[in-house]
Each structure stands twice: as C-alpha cells, then as structure tokens.
Amino acid sequence: MSDIKITRTTSSHRSEVDFENIPFGKIFTDHMFVATYDGDKWTDMEIIPFGNLTLHPAMLAIHYGQSIFEGMKAGISRDGDPILFRPEMHARRLNNSARRLCMPEFPEDMFIAALEGLLRLDHQWIPTKKGSSLYIRPFMFATDEFIGVRPSDTYKMIIFTQPVGPYYREPVKLLAEKKYIRAAMGGTGEAKAAGNYAGSLLPAKLAKEQGYDQVLWLDAREFKYIQEVGTMNIFFVIDDVVVTPATTGTILKGITRDTFIQVLRDEGYKVEERLLTIDEVEEAHRDGKLSEVFGAGTAAVVAKVSEIKHMDNVMKIDTEAFKVAPLLFDRIDALRNGVADDIHGWRHPVPVGAEV
Ligand SMILES: *Cc1c(COP(=O)(O)O)cnc(C)c1O
DSSP states (O other), X not given: OOOOEXXXXXXXXXXXXXXXXXXXXXXXXXXXXXXXXXXXXEEEEEEEEOOOOOOOTTBHHHHHOOEEEOOEEEEEOTTSOEEEESHHHHHHHHXXXXXXXXXXXXXXXXXXXXXXHHHHHXXXXXXXXXXXXXXXXXXXXXXXXOOSSSOOSOEEEEEEEEEEOOOOOOOEEEEEOSSOOSOOTTSSTTSOBHHHHHTTHHHHHHHHHTTOSEEEEEOTTTSOBEEEEXXXXXXXXXXXXXXXXXXXXXXXXXXXXXXXXXXXXXXTOEEEEEOOBHHHHHHHHHTTOEEXXXXXXXXXXXXXXXXXXXXXXXXXXXXXXXXXXXXXHHHHHHHHTTOSOOTTOOEEEOOGGXXX
C-alpha cells in the first residue's frame, strides 16, 4: 500500500494564489500522482511535482479515444484534516468505465492510498471558506505508440488536484435536445469517458446561441425519455414527489445523485427513480404541479433550473420558491466538511498527523 514513491516540490507556488478569489479550473496544486500500466500490472507509482507530460504523437488515447476520468472533491474538517467523500464509489466507477473501454482496472486500495498521499502533501491547498473545496481529477489514458485500432497495452493513471472557490451560480436554462443525442443503449453513456463530452460540445454550443446554458438530453430512439444534463443528473419535484430518471444504461451514475436520493429518503421525502418523459414534465408544469427542477453533480452540487424549452413550449420555474434544492446543498456541504452526522459512513478523513 505504501509503495508510492514521493518526490516533494522544492518550490511551492501556493503563496502566489489568491485564495479569496480562485479562478475556476485554472489553479493546480504542487503535486500529482502518476502510475504506469506496463501491459501486465500497475507499476512506478509516485507522487511528483505537478508538471507537463511528454507525449508520443501516435499515443493511442489521442487517436482512438481510450480516455476516462473521475471528478471528486475534498473538504476540510474543523481540525484541519482533509475529508474525502465516498472515494470508494469513485474508485468503483472508474473501474466500471475502464471495463467498458477495454482499459485495465486500477486497484481500489491503491486509488485511496494515492488520494491520501496527495492530500497529505497538499492539504494546505484545501480552501477553508464555506462552499470552497479541493477538486480532484483522477484520469486514465492509453499510451501505446501505435497507429491501428486495438486496445492499448500500456496506460497512465494520473491524479491532480485544484482548489475551487464557492460555486455560486445563477439558475440554469435548459434546452431539451431534439436532434442530437448524448448516449444510446449499448453505447458508452454509462462510462465517464472523455469522448462522451466531445460529442456534446456542438449541441451545447447551438443551445447557447439560443440563449440556453445547457442541453437536456432525451433518449436516442424516441426523443421522449429524459436522461440528464451536460455534467449533471437531473431531479424534478412533481406533486411533492422527487423524481429522477432511472439509470438503465445510458445515464452516468452520479455519486451526487445517489447521495441526494439517500439524503432525501432520510428526510422523509418520497423519491422515485423511474422512466420520466418530457411530456409528463410539460403536463405537470401546465397543471402547476412542477415545483422544482435541479441538476446534481460534484462540481456545482446542486444547480437550480429556471427554464426548460421543449419544442415551442417554454416552461419557467420559480427558483425562489425551491425548498428541496437548498436543503440538499446545505446537507451535502455539512457532510463534506464534517459538521453533520455521518450516518452512512460517507466521510473518509485523512489525518495529516500521519504525514511521514
Ligand atoms: C460526472 C458526471 C455526472 C455527475 O456525477 P457526480 O458523481 O455526481 O459528479 C453526471 N453526468 C455526467 C455525464 C457526468 O460525466
């Protein structure tokens, strides 16, 4: 477990970062974890100063897209210890993605050990302000130097981290997409694969040109069943019941989604995971029964939806009256930072006193 070689940076750039005003996605901490799959096993696990990679122009990931990732966050306890949130779920999902893309699994205990090692070295990078956190990006990609379609023999697994400020954002407007799809049954929609995002960029750009922030994806066959949003799963409150589409093969199984469902059930809400059509949402809206729509994902935690456009029907939703979404935001923030009871054992503290 502890055979991760550590090379510390000799020039931390932490003092150059304005923690009161962190630009999203642009700041990287001092270290990163790197491991190599040699065609047979994971080797050369190390934590090194954050820096550039050198790439062979024929590296398979670039040409044929064997590339998967995770996204998670660490908070900080009142005692100053980093807290990971459900890291084993991320490890398992990474391995589900790996299987779908013919990539090697990365052992769960190594994944956790890598995260712990990184957090111990860079714990001072975790912002302490409410709503802030350390974003963690684990990813794996094919590295064979070869032109021809086949699974790569060799891979890299890398984890880097980034401080992120409070993620306040305006409610979002969604355009229900009637031409393009994100995922079809049998495809890679359930994997957190880089390629899934590439295909979503054009429809997202076209939606922006119409004044919408993100696309609401519908099923590939009938353009009828609701799937999810760009980087988030989606929830509706209809007639006081919380409804979210069932993950039946095309939808990314969000860990925030899973957490929301459990927290809401704990709070006594009725939650349904089932097929949900855009028609049903339109009808609920017409009848005044649609009280909330919000997205669920690690980055924003919860994103209120103020408008959905489907064909010619523009549905406006009064986000000021939302009750469920703000409750979830507060519960998750309290869990992540160790101020709420952790009845499900979701928190994974990393005592920095154990630093060697
Ligand atoms: C990562 C992701 C989500 C959200 O998953 P979380 O585990 O909650 O962050 C939802 N949809 C897609 C397509 C994603 O890639």
